[in-house]
Amino acid sequence: MPDRIFGNSLSLYYKDLQIYARTLEPNMEEAEDLVQETLYKALRFQNQYNDSMSLRGWLFTILKNTRINAFRRKKFSSGFIISDQSLVYGQLTLSAARNDGEINCVLADIERSISVLKPDYSLPMCYFLKGYKYHEIATQLDIPIGTVKFRIHAAKEILKTQLRVYEFH
Structure with missing residues (x-):
């Protein structure tokens, strides 16, 4: 399918993609x-699309996989995540039992470590941990x-x- 026709076909599903997204x-x-x-990937990999496939289904699959991959990248991009004063750190213990005392100690150690950083480093880090994006910071x-x-x-x-003491062994 020529590029121009393919691009026009993509635009037919733009609203559907927005709703699904x-x-x-x-x-x-x-x-x-x-x-x-999704649209960028569809254009980039249009040679993998053939007329026997549903264009709408193909686009929705790209969108879903893009979202899943972005979620995984975000989830595994840092060693720990601080959210609403609770620490989620999968490598603290091998047991499934929740230990709030240990979590509170770890959180206190993290906060103490951040507080001794120079303000030039601690301030951007605090914004980052609160969920701000780089451009917002x-x-x-x-x-x-x-x-x-x-x-x-x-x-x-x-x-x-x-915080090396909390490394998973």
Whole structure:
């Protein structure tokens, strides 16, 4: 199928993709990014599409797989996640029993480690742990996005060293 015809065919399903993306991703901006990524991948890999396939089904599959992969990347991108004052850290213990005392101690150690960081590193890291995106942190702190990424990376490396006792063996 020629590129122009294929592109026009994709546009027929744009609204359907938006609706489906909103069912998978409640954040409106993230859902729109998901649709754009889907259309980009469809154009990029149009040679893998053939006329015997349902274009709508193929697009929905791309969208769903893109969302799953993004979720996995986000889930496994950091060693620990702090959310609403509770620590989720799968490598704390091998038992399935919940130990709030241990979790509170770990959280206190993390907070203590962050508090001894220089403010240039601790502030971007705190924003990052609260869920802000790099560009939002850069805007908030009025520094370049590259500086934000570097400072968060450096803070993570320092924290890994200071919190080495919690490594999974």
